[in-house]
Each structure stands twice: as structure tokens, then as C-alpha cells.
Amino acid sequence: MNKETWKAVDEYYQELIIKPDPRFEKILEVSNKEGLPTIQIPPSLGAFLELLVRGMGAKRVLEIGTLGGYSTAWLASGLPEDGNLISLEIDPKHADVAQRNISMFKFVDKVSIKVGDALESLREMVETNMDPFDLIFIDAEKNQYRAYLEWSIKLSRPGTLIIADNVVRRGEIINKNSTDASVLGIREFNQSLSEEPRLKATVLQTVGAKRYDGFTMMVVDPES
Ligand code: SAH
Ligand code: DHB
Numbered sequence: 001m002n003k004e005t006w007k008a009v010d011e012y013y014q015e016l017i018i019k020p021d022p023r024f025e026k027i028l029e030v031s032n033k034e035g036l037p038t039i040q041i042p043p044s045l046g047a048f049l050e051l052l053v054r055g056m057g058a059k060r061v062l063e064i065g066t067l068g069g070y071s072t073a074w075l076a077s078g079l080p081e082d083g084n085l086i087s088l089e090i091d092p093k094h095a096d097v098a099q100r101n102i103s104m105f106k107f108v109d110k111v112s113i114k115v116g117d118a119l120e121s122l123r124e125m126v127e128t129n130m131d132p133f134d135l136i137f138i139d140a141e142k143n144q145y146r147a148y149l150e151w152s153i154k155l156s157r158p159g160t161l162i163i164a165d166n167v168v169r170r171g172e173i174i175n176k177n178s179t180d181a182s183v184l185g186i187r188e189f190n191q192s193l194s195e196e197p198r199l200k201a202t203v204l205q206t207v208g209a210k211r212y213d214g215f216t217m218m219v220v221d222p223e224s
């Protein structure tokens with residue numbers, strides 16, 4: 001078993017089962033051309049997020065970390081007619097590319113990209129008593145994950161699903177000698193999640209065409 005196999009199986013299922021709309025590939029092309037980093041979620045995770053939104057009947061989705069709008073587009077694909085999505089992005093160039101990418105789709109009017117530090121946007125959303133979200137996808141600055149989670153809980157209701165990307169990092173998460181800021185950030189996030197009675201959680205590791213990584217799924221506990 002090796003990377004080539006993971007990649008080939010990813011491609012096999014992508015072509016046979018997932019069959020992404022060609023516009024998703026276009027988003028990646030435009031993002032590359034604009035010089036954005038190629039750190040988007042893989043198509044399999046994108047399709048998974050769409051299914052979660054659909055399966056839950058989520059109408060209100062929050063994303064933290066837009067980049068070129070790739071994950072945004074997958075999430076928005078699952079929204080019903082009266083659904084909407086807010087995506088937070090600090091880099092105006094990224095937000096601009098994302099807006100152009102999202103404009104290829106009919107769901108463009110359901111999506112608003114908010115430019116600014118996510119922590120500021122989250123604070124403002126809490127202070128203005130914004131209605132709770134049904135699903136929240138955390139994927140911005142890794143050493144802020146703990147704070148993103150705290151704000152996300154404030155913007156949740158019992159049953160809200162929260163997903164945090166990139167919590168395995170090729171297994172570096174368990175390397176005790178790691179000095180990587182992202183690894184240390186995810187560990188802080190993990191520590192606070194482990195002490196958080198309001199959340200039920202699991203972690204899924206992923207392999208495929210992209211690197212070995214994983215994500216955390218959390219549900220705000222109805223019993224809390
Ligand atoms: N979700 C995207 C990838 C996001 S990459 C996808 O899978 O397609 C992380 C993004 O978070 C980058 O665009 C980066 O500019 C943004 N970011 C970094 N720090 C941030 C902050 N403090 N507030 C908001 N966004 C931030
Ligand atoms: C990387 C991947 C991501 O999904 C992300 O959000 C940030 C960084 C990476 O591969 O470095």
C-alpha cells in the first residue's frame with residue numbers, strides 16, 4: 001500500500017461515483033493561475049461536505065477560511081433554495097478570486113464572503129446576535145483553531161455540526177518533537193476539545209491524491 005494506490009483509488013471513485021461538476025476543476029485552475037496555494041480540500045471531502053449539508057437539511061452554513069472558494073462551492077452545492085452560507089477570509093485577494101469562482105454557479109446569491117480577520121468577524125456575529133448555524137467548517141489559521149471553536153460554539157445550537165480540517169498533518173500531530181506552529185495550534189485545539197462537555201466528537205483520517213491528513217467532526221450535544 002502506498003501513495004500511488006491511494007491516488008489511483010481516489011481517481012477511480014472520483015470518476016465513477018463522485019463525478020464532480022467540471023466547474024470545480026475550473027475553480028482550482030483559476031486559483032492556481034492567480035497564485036493561490038494549492039491547499040484546498042480534496043474532492044472526496046468536498047462531496048462529503050455537500051452530502052452533510054444535504055443530509056442535515058442545513059440552511060445556515062458558516063465557513064472559516066475561504067481561499068479560492070473551492071470548499072465554499074461544495075458546501076453551497078448542498079444548500080436548499082432558502083439556504084445561505086457565510087465564508088470568512090482575511091486576504092482580500094483570496095476573497096476576490098473566490099467571489100469570481102462562486103459567480104460561475106447559480107448558488108452565488110446564497111453565498112457571502114466576509115473579508116477580515118475571522119476572529120473579528122466571529123466576535124461581531126456573536127455581538128449582533130446572529131441566528132445559530134446548522135453546520136460550521138473550520139479551515140483557516142491552524143494556531144487559531146481553539147478560538148475558532150469557542151466562537152463557533154457561541155454561534156451554534158444543540159445539533160449543530162462543526163468540522164475542523166487538517167488535524168492529522170501526515171501524522172505530525174503525534175510527533176512530540178514537532179515545533180510546527182500549526183501542529184502546536186491543533187494540539188491546543190485538541191486539548192480544549194477534550195475538556196469541552198458540550199461537544200461529541202470523532203476524528204477521521206484521510207488518504208488519497210492529496211496528503212495524509214484528517215478532520216474532526218463535532219456535534220453540539222443536545223444534552224448539554
Ligand atoms: N477552505 C479552503 C482552504 C482554506 S486555506 C478550501 O478547502 O478550499 C486557509 C484560508 O484561511 C486562506 O485563504 C487564508 O488566507 C485564510 N486565513 C488565514 N488566517 C485567517 C484569519 N485570521 N481570518 C480569516 N481567514 C484567514
Ligand atoms: C494545508 C492544507 C489545508 O487543507 C489547509 O487548510 C492548510 C494547509 C497544507 O497542505 O499545507
Ligand code: MG
Pocket residue numbers: 039040041139165166
Ligand atoms: Mg484545510
